[in-house]
Amino acid sequence: MQKKVIGISIAILGIIIGTVTVIRSTYYSPQEETPVAQTAQSVSFSVSHPIQIIIPKINVNAVVEEVGITFKGNMSTPKKFADTGWYKYGTVPGELGSAVIDGHVDNGLGIPAVFINLKKLVPGDIVYVQAKNGRKLKFKVFDIQNYYYKDVPLEILFNRNGDRYLNLITCDGNWIPAEKTDDHRIVVYTKLIES
Amino acid sequence: MDKIKKIFTRGFALLSILGASIVNAQVSSSTTPTPVSPTPITTPGVPTTGLGGMLVSNAAMIVLAIILVAIGLTLLIKSKDYGLE
Numbered sequence: 001m002q003k004k005v006i007g008i009s010i011a012i013l014g015i016i017i018g019t020v021t022v023i024r025s026t027y028y029s030p031q032e033e034t035p036v037a038q039t040a041q042s043v044s045f046s047v048s049h050p051i052q053i054i055i056p057k058i059n060v061n062a063v064v065e066e067v068g069i070t071f072k073g074n075m076s077t078p079k080k081f082a083d084t085g086w087y088k089y090g091t092v093p094g095e096l097g098s099a100v101i102d103g104h105v106d107n108g109l110g111i112p113a114v115f116i117n118l119k120k121l122v123p124g125d126i127v128y129v130q131a132k133n134g135r136k137l138k139f140k141v142f143d144i145q146n147y148y149y150k151d152v153p154l155e156i157l158f159n160r161n162g163d164r165y166l167n168l169i170t171c172d173g174n175w176i177p178a179e180k181t182d183d184h185r186i187v188v189y190t191k192l193i194e195s
Numbered sequence: 196m197d198k199i200k201k202i203f204t205r206g207f208a209l210l211s212i213l214g215a216s217i218v219n220a221q222v223s224s225s226t227t228p229t230p231v232s233p234t235p236i237t238t239p240g241v242p243t244t245g246l247g248g249m250l251v252s253n254a255a256m257i258v259l260a261i262i263l264v265a266i267g268l269t270l271l272i273k274s275k276d277y278g279l280e
Contacts, residue, residue, distance in 0.1 A: 003270050003271075003273060003274035004270070004271055004274040004275075006267075006270055007266075007267045007268065007269070007270030007271035007272075007273075007274060008267065008271060009267070010263050010264075010266050010267035010270065011263065011264050011266075011267025011268055011271065012267070013263055013267075014259075014260045014261065014262070014263025014264035014265075014266075014267060015260070015264060016260075017256060017259060017260040017263065018256075018257055018260030018261065018264070019260075021253055021256040021257055021260065022257065025246070025249065025253040067242075069237065069239045070239075072240070073239060073240050074239050074240035074241060074242055074243065075239040075240065075241065075242040076242065077242045077243065077244050085242075087239070089237050089239075102242045102244050103244060104244045104245065104246065105244055105245040105247070106245055106246060106247035107246055107247070108246045108247070108249045108250065108253045109247075109250055109253055109254075110247040110250045113244075115244065149241055152241045154238050154239075154240070154241070155238065157241075158238045158239070159238060169241065169242065169244070170244045170245070171243065171244040171245030172245070174248075175245070175247065175248025175249075176248075177248065180243070180248070180249070181243040181245070181248075182243070182244075182245040182248065185241050
């Protein structure tokens with residue numbers, strides 16, 4: 001009787017560990033966010049927040065989640081690997097400045113995610129963003145860069161002014177176990193051409 | 196009577212001016228758009244959007260889970276084989 005109980009307990013423990021690992025690594029990206037005071041921008045343009053991104057060239061048609069900042073001070077990522085994440089403390093797509101949308105390249109089991117083919121984009125390709133208020137924005141790719149992860153020009157990525165930019169970012173390169181991150185980032189720079 | 200009338204008239208005029216000023220101030224503050232800077236207040240670091248590198252640790256957890264299930268089932272089967280119930 002005792003062996004039976006122990007056997008069942010161990011088997012159930014194994015099933016729980018296995019299930020949780022598979023679900024977490026396949027569907028959810030565990031990124032805790034730190035609270036940041038909302039900017040005037042994110043409040044005043046709440047109706048124009050992006051909800052969907054479409055990139056015909058690489059067959060992307062994904063939900064846009066709102067993401068903030070992690071405890072490490074980095075831009076957070078979408079909870080689902082099939083979704084993308086808009087940096088909600090930054091510029092709203094279509095407004096003056098640089099809006100930033102990130103997306104995973106793969107999940108915890110190495111299965112390709114939403115931005116797996118982001119690096120295939122070339123200048124001239126089109127990116128559409130649908131806003132909550134129904135407004136559809138059309139952006140055109142004008143530059144693609146592959147940076148070492150510590151050399152990404154954050155001021156250009158998040159703060160370039162003078163036009164209406166949308167910058168897309170994802171991981172690339174090799175895994176750094178100590179840092180738990182990839183060593184490169186692909187950044188696709190786009191500019192609004194129609195709204 | 197005229198004096199009282201005069202005081203009322205002046206008082207009413209003063210109140211009108213005061214009221215109009217308040218209303219005007221409120222209207223101007225509500226119609227003036229809040230200036231919005233295109234510069235985000237907080238510039239974060241780059242996101243970590245690739246988790247494929249965690250494949251080894253995740254695979255190890257799955258292997259551990261399989262081993263635990265195997266041990267559990269073995270114990271369960273043995274308890275029945277030897278009539279230990």
